[in-house]
Amino acid sequence: MMSSEAKYSLTLRELLESEHYKVPVYQRNYDWGKAQIEQLINDIQDYAEKENKQTYYLGSLIVHQRDDYFEILDGQQRFTTLSLLAMYLKSRLTEELSWYKNPNLSFESRPKSDTAIKQLFYRFALSGKGKEVEPSECSASIISGFEVIDTILSADNQNDNASLQRFADYLLKYVEILKIQVPKNTDVTHYFEVMNNRGEQLEKHEVVKASLLAVVQDDAQAMAVVQKVWLACSDMNRYAQAGFNVQERKAIFGDSAENFKVTDFASLVKAIALEGESKISDVPSFNSNLSFAEALEKGNVIKLNAGSDADEDEGRRERFSSVIDFPNFLMHVLRVYLLQESSSKRFALDDKELITAFKDCFSERGEEQAERVKGFIFTLLKSRYLFDRFVVKRENTSQEGSWSLKRYKLYSSGSSDYVDSFNTEKNAEENGEKHERGDTVSCLMLLSAFHVSYPTNSRKNWLSAVLHWLYTKEFCNAKDYLAFLEGLAKAFMVRRYLVEEPQDYSSFMYNDIKQMTAIPEAFTSQPDVLLGFLAYRKATVFVFNYLDYLLWKERRLEYNILDKFRFSFKSSVEHFSPQAPKANESLEHDYLHGFGNLCLMADADNSSLGNSSPREKSNILNGKRKSMAPLSLKLELMMQKATQKEKDWDFKAVETHGGEMLTVIIEELGVSGEKQF
Incomplete structure (x- = not known):
């Protein structure tokens, strides 16, 4: 098992200089052709030519540790191609790749593949050292892959080693692959069937998910729950409840799926039906013997069987349009999570900072960090529930696509619908139904005003303040919510737009309403001057x-x-x-x-x-x-x-x-x- 200090994001040099890797016999043969290899090289070249060097995340490498090597469960196509690239570059740039002394890739029960790797390395990377063998003794697909690389890079760089040097420098230093080690009890012969073997760069939020999975990789049940919650939350245009079957919805969100019943990650594990036949009223403890592959399969299941568990929302997933995408939503959830910890860490609410922010918060391994990952995943699901219920959306089924503020509701018949967020019996009794409806519409109007004022996915500071306020409330009614939203709008005016030196959002928007809306002293001393900021180009x-x-x-x-x-x-x-x-x-x-x-x-x-x-x-x-x-x-x-x-x-x-x-x-x-x- 990897130590807590082991890196999970490796550069190409770190990957090829590290332990030995072996492709098991049950994996398919190497089959990348010109299209996949050319796309990979072109993507890397595009990134290499940028002035500000950015890390290119190639994907994940899922491994299982054996006695003296790592067995590759997912990522063999990428690993093989990277090895071939390194061999080619060593043949052209001998000194720069002097550290690459032996290939660290082999194949179980595939002598032709092993021979092809060794032959290419010794004949080209080591300039003809080693005996020559018959082509029939080598894997044709691996030899072809090397020839494709030679054709592409020779055409691009011809005899220009300086250009090739720049490509190699970026490839070795800035291209990274995520190495994830599965637990020892993993059923490896079935695991690879549930994994994705694409060769393209992962989306940023998938990189984050892989890094979180890496932290809890010794806990199969935690990995399965992380996977399932992530899938349920990542589609921002449908409600999170739709990502779980009816049994799980009732356990997590109550019988009508309108509330949030779980209190922490442990209760979330019990609520998710990982063992198949568990009852809502008496969910047994998680089966610790469940294999990792089985857990991941259960974590991947979001489409429900027909019958009583059928999700009526499946046919109308595009009914709502979210005001934010998932990568940027993750930045807000991270902010909410850090505020719970009273952390001083602050990141811009911009998905450009996504990978850096999460790496800074969850980069280590160990039991304490694993608990923090679990805490974040619980925060993610709760924040998504609050977002779905209390943040405005565009409802595409209505005429002209009007704004919507609705909650998900599950009926005893098994059907589901969307109803106004606040018109519950409890709210009606406390506030009077007529007044409550008026407050609800006012909330909708002010939320939509915030959104159209800041329409981009990134830097939605108002949304961060809203999610934090909602997260700290045990119960939210329309009257209190409207008071908060109006207070937040006032704070934006007096602390951002009517002052000579605008205050940082974080300095005021997480305070209580009284502090947030306190009028700065400058307004009492010279209000006319400050209101003059509403002149041309000051009125935003x-x-x-x-x-x-x-x-x-x-x-x-x-x-x-x-x-x-x-x-x-x-x-x-x-x-x-x-x-x-x-x-x-x-x-x-x-x-x-x-x-x-x-x-x-x-x-x-x-x-x-x-x-x-x-x-x-x-x-x-x-x-x-x-x-x-x-x-x-x-x-x-x-x-x-x-x-x-x-x-x-x-x-x-x-x-x-x-x-x-x-x-x-x-x-x-x-x-x-x-x-x-």
Whole structure:
């Protein structure tokens, strides 16, 4: 068994200089051809040519330790190809690969494959040393693989050893393979049947999963649960409950699958039906004799049998569209997990940092680290449940794809559906059904406002704050949730957008609501100066969406407009009165660029308006309502003013409208000051 200090991510040199590896007889012959080898080399060359050298993760190497060698259970095609690449490079770059003295790959009961490896190494890598043998005594596929490498690299580099040197340097230092050792009781003759033998680079989150599996590799049950939870959580467009059979759903999420019943990783193990016939009410302890292959097979099963366990969601997996992808969601879960540990580690909420962040947190081996991996996996599943129930999604089955805030519900008949997240009997009793529904819609509106303001998958700081707050609550009702969301929005305004030096998100968004929404001292001393940040280029997309939420909340427009209003993606902050009007009657600078003359539009809408006057823009937009998303509510108010009479949108209208809008913001934030816009 590998020691706790053993590395699980190896460079090519570390791999080829280390222990001996053998391909067992039950594995298929080497069969990579030109297509696979050329793709691998091209991918590595593409990475090698980048200015900032990035690690290229080739995939995984699953091994089982024998007395004096490692048996390759998965990854023999990659290992063989890498060995052939090293042999070729040694034949061209003898000094640079002087450390490569012998091939560390052999084949069980395959003399032709063994002979081919030795022949290629001695005849080419060692410049003709060793006796020559008949081609019929060698594996044709291995010889062909070497010839393909020779053809590709010779054509690319010809006699240019400097170019080949750069390729070799990157290959040996930056190409890494994940080495995972399975437990001793593994049924190795069946294991390879459940593993993937692709040659392409793994996605980043698959690399992370492999690294976590490596930490718990001595615990078959833990590996199976990690695998199953990962699969259930990785499809962000369907609810996590759909990744488990009905029995498991009831054990994890309750009889109606609406709650989260397990309390830690150990209870999660008991809830997952790894032994097949266990009952919900009396789940026996995990069978420690279950082989690793069997455990992985059970961990891989997510499609359910027909009958009472049939998942009605299977036919509608694309009903919902998530606001974030899985790799970036993992960064949020890692942040939530570290906050539980009161860790000072902080990583950018960006999947570019995914592998580095997880390697830094879970790079070691040992019992303590294995427990931390289990803790993270429990946090992953709980966070995903909270995300599914309490974070807005796009519901694609509804007209125009409206925003949705729903929970998964399992009925006694075995059918399932999605219902509003908060309209439970308990919430209705505590808050009154009518009030609760109003809070639910307000939560949905504010969550969608956050999302369209920060539409990229990465750096969704608001989502990190939301998940952390939800994770710390034993019970969440719509009233408390809305209070938190409104507090978070206020904190974004007063700590990010209305101050000269914006604060780091982490410095305020994990505090309690009172601390988070405390008004900075600067607002009481000079509020007018700070509110001046809403002038042109200081008013960001979030500021306009936050204002629209307040206008919607306070019912500042006619019902027919408010009823149809939904937040949509608008990224262009534009001048209502244009900077270069057709009549050459531009507003004075302070009014032209003031908050009262600015509005939020979709890029497509803005491009059709050009330098038209406010009245002309209003008429054009009113005529296109049926073919475009709802307009910004601030823009709706500006259009109403501009169409009342000719030349109504002058500096007085800009000043009046700007003052009215700032009043809405100031009163909500709880600050005072003259509205000089």
